[in-house]
Amino acid sequence: MSELTVTADSRVLAQLVLTLADGSVAESTRVNNKPALLTLGDQSLSPKLEAELMGLTVGSQHKFSLAAEDAFGPTNPDLVQYFSRQAFLDAGEPEVGTIMLFGAIDGSEMPGIIREVSGDSITVDFNHPLAGHDISFDIEIVEINPVLEEQNENLTG
Structure with missing residues (x-):
């Protein structure tokens, strides 16, 4: 059986550390060990961010930087x-x-x-708090297409 990889319609649980240009940490899921759920293909992530995730597998660690317009967008x-x-x-x-x-x-x-x-x-x-900032990402893929408890509740409720 081949290992799951991140594709255009994957849901991904990932540990994230987002760092600003001045080196300060803007967000870290590692602090409380609560990975973030990222959904590709639903327009919630920028195309360049999705492109960086494509092809990664469980356990992959990936570091990259995106300009403001490719991360959370410019300030509007x-x-x-x-x-x-x-x-x-x-x-x-x-x-x-x-x-x-x-x-x-x-x-x-x-x-x-x-x-x-x-x-x-x-x-x-109402801009995203990180809009207008260049962001460095340090991502570790924890799980691909996890089964979510909410999905089960939605099916029965």
């Missing part, structure tokens, strides 16, 4: 929005750096980061 100024303090009455006093969930028009929720609190104006950034 249209995703920075301004709200009045009134909009935050139920949520309490907003603090810079806090990540909050906001209801979208379609009923889904989007995370936004409070960037500035000035008088009656609250600036919220």
Whole structure:
């Protein structure tokens, strides 16, 4: 039997360490030993990131860097929005750096980061927190196409 490899429609459990250009670690799944689930082919990952994962096998370790536009995208100024303090009455006093969930028009929720609190104006950034950053990836493939507990629940529920 041939070993499973990452393909265009794989789900991959992977340990990740993401490092910024200044050498600081932006994200590490190794801290809590909770691998991330990456789904190829669903538009959640950039094409260049997916290309780096293709052909890897369980146990593979791969280090590579991507420019901002190929990692989490450039910062989009249209995703920075301004709200009045009134909009935050139920949520309490907003603090810079806090990540909050906001209801979208379609009923889904989007995370936004409070960037500035000035008088009656609250600036919220809906860009991915790593957008606009060149990222170095250190990835170890833990499992390919894992059976997920949620899938079983969805089938019965």
